[in-house]
Amino acid sequence: MSETGARRMRRGGLSLPLGAALAALLIGAAALSLVWTPYPPAALDIPHKLAEPSLAHWLGSDSLGRDILSEILAGARVSILVGVIAVAIGLGLGVALGLLAAARGGLLDQAIMKLSDFAFAFPALLWAILLTSTYGPGVVNAIAAIGVANAPIFARLTRATAKGALASDYVLAARAAGRGSLAIIFDHVLPNIAPALIVQATIQFAIAILAEAALSYLGLGAQPPLVSWGRMLADAQNWMYMAPRLAIFPGLAVALSVFGLNLLGDGLRDALDPKLRARR
Amino acid sequence: MLGYALQRFLVLAATLAVASFVVFGVIEILPGNAAETILGASATPETVAALAHKLGLDQPFALRYWHWASGALSGDLGLSYAYGSPIGPLIAERLAVSAPLAAMAMAIAATLALLGGVYAAGQRGKTGDVAVMAASQVGLAIPNFWLALVLVLIFAVHWRLAPAGGFPGWSAGIGPCLAALILPAIALGVVQAAVLARVTRSALVETLNEDFIRTARAKGLSRGATLWRHALPNAMTPILTIMGLRFADLLAGAIVVENVFVLPGLGRLIVQSIGNRDALVVEDCVMLIAVTVIAINFLVDLACAAIDPRLRTRET
Numbered sequence: 001m002s003e004t005g006a007r008r009m010r011r012g013g014l015s016l017p018l019g020a021a022l023a024a025l026l027i028g029a030a031a032l033s034l035v036w037t038p039y040p041p042a043a044l045d046i047p048h049k050l051a052e053p054s055l056a057h058w059l060g061s062d063s064l065g066r067d068i069l070s071e072i073l074a075g076a077r078v079s080i081l082v083g084v085i086a087v088a089i090g091l092g093l094g095v096a097l098g099l100l101a102a103a104r105g106g107l108l109d110q111a112i113m114k115l116s117d118f119a120f121a122f123p124a125l126l127w128a129i130l131l132t133s134t135y136g137p138g139v140v141n142a143i144a145a146i147g148v149a150n151a152p153i154f155a156r157l158t159r160a161t162a163k164g165a166l167a168s169d170y171v172l173a174a175r176a177a178g179r180g181s182l183a184i185i186f187d188h189v190l191p192n193i194a195p196a197l198i199v200q201a202t203i204q205f206a207i208a209i210l211a212e213a214a215l216s217y218l219g220l221g222a223q224p225p226l227v228s229w230g231r232m233l234a235d236a237q238n239w240m241y242m243a244p245r246l247a248i249f250p251g252l253a254v255a256l257s258v259f260g261l262n263l264l265g266d267g268l269r270d271a272l273d274p275k276l277r278a279r280r
Numbered sequence: 281m282l283g284y285a286l287q288r289f290l291v292l293a294a295t296l297a298v299a300s301f302v303v304f305g306v307i308e309i310l311p312g313n314a315a316e317t318i319l320g321a322s323a324t325p326e327t328v329a330a331l332a333h334k335l336g337l338d339q340p341f342a343l344r345y346w347h348w349a350s351g352a353l354s355g356d357l358g359l360s361y362a363y364g365s366p367i368g369p370l371i372a373e374r375l376a377v378s379a380p381l382a383a384m385a386m387a388i389a390a391t392l393a394l395l396g397g398v399y400a401a402g403q404r405g406k407t408g409d410v411a412v413m414a415a416s417q418v419g420l421a422i423p424n425f426w427l428a429l430v431l432v433l434i435f436a437v438h439w440r441l442a443p444a445g446g447f448p449g450w451s452a453g454i455g456p457c458l459a460a461l462i463l464p465a466i467a468l469g470v471v472q473a474a475v476l477a478r479v480t481r482s483a484l485v486e487t488l489n490e491d492f493i494r495t496a497r498a499k500g501l502s503r504g505a506t507l508w509r510h511a512l513p514n515a516m517t518p519i520l521t522i523m524g525l526r527f528a529d530l531l532a533g534a535i536v537v538e539n540v541f542v543l544p545g546l547g548r549l550i551v552q553s554i555g556n557r558d559a560l561v562v563e564d565c566v567m568l569i570a571v572t573v574i575a576i577n578f579l580v581d582l583a584c585a586a587i588d589p590r591l592r593t594r595e596t
Contacts (some may be wrong), residue, residue, distance in 0.1 A: 020549075075365075115298075121299060121577075122302075122570065123529050123532040125533075125535060126566055129304075129554065132558055133553070133554050133558075133559045152412055186364075206421070218536060218539060218551055220551075221393060237540070240432060247430070249427075251423065251429065251430070255421045259421035
């Protein structure tokens, strides 16, 4: 009845390299844009606006003559920046709260879990909207909002996995050997829950990229002169009838990045953590 | 069941209280205030202080929270700074667009997810399963507002089958209004369906290993009938729970998609109000979204308990 091991290996085996390749492409694009882009990404060239794709402009140019390929390369930087910092904020807050809940238990545990239950009613976009309504739009507010929205997800995961680790025989053995709580957490619990956290971090990275694109599309995220895929899509919408292709490339960039990171997460889950795989 | 409902209701009330505190507090505990944002960086401290006084920002936090929360409970959501009119009717007008949009999107998502998920579970491990799961992986990666733009390109710009945006108003009749809402609803629904199809499949796959499924098959029921009549009802609790949780995401997505289609809904009001620096309108709208999400999850809890009596006793 159950899936055969071979099939699972094959599927997991395909997700990992494909996901890793797409993620490498995203990071490569961002790294390349730091040293080289075909044109300066923010350089206006009105005489050559809305150019069709050609040898001079591989993906064409936008309504102000900016080179689309250069903008896409530079846009990868903002996506990665937002993804990395937002996931780091989520991990920092979430792991700390989750460990606290798992180690202390009791009322504190219940309070932290109730709080994270409740946080599901507030996706990253709503946090960002709340923040920007008072402090104005910007990439810093976007990062803070997405990071805060990530925290409860990591808190739940940390608590669930750390509870298992804390109840294990090797932790009991470490305790019997006289190790302190902090030492046990760093030497025994964290290494054991790390695979699950890495998988989740990959997936939250993808979600952060989606959220940043949406915020920037609304004008609440990255502001000029920062180039962001979401802002490119907002610009493109004004030219839907004259140059529909403007709306294609930035969207593809977002979708491919998210697709790659999700696959990478799935592949890592299969590779790193046999227990998670069995549960799926 | 009544005891369980009452207990869930108390949790609902407590959650709403926390939510209101968060929505109001997140803006208050951080530095800066609405008066500074409205007037911009060039304003003198005196003008900021004067406006802060006019908006009541110089009153203590607890007092302002009390005014806001007690007003909201009695239906008074305050005055919009930009429109100069009460916020309640403003939001009600926008809900006439946003509520049907969300309902249509959820209906599309649920239909697609159940069909795809049940099919994939039935074909577990075969090509059909892999195809549905691959399609859902693609659906997960597509930003809903980009899908919205692509739908506009295909159906409005290329084929001219549907309007590219705008809303005729319900006085124009149901037909044109549904036509204006269908593309946004698809853009929102398809992306949610991708998530829910995966949940449906895995909940079903788990149920299909149960003994009662083997009994149903053994007494001669067809595979299809077993799936739809025996497996699906038993797998429904996790599916409904995730649907409820995803509703928050759907409403947040609607904020963006409404802006793609220039629909005069809640999402457009929110973005316009941010542009107008009308913080109270934003606060009220976000609170309304949170209330909707929390209320829907309350209903989902009750529905799950009605479907599965075991949940009524297990819950703390």
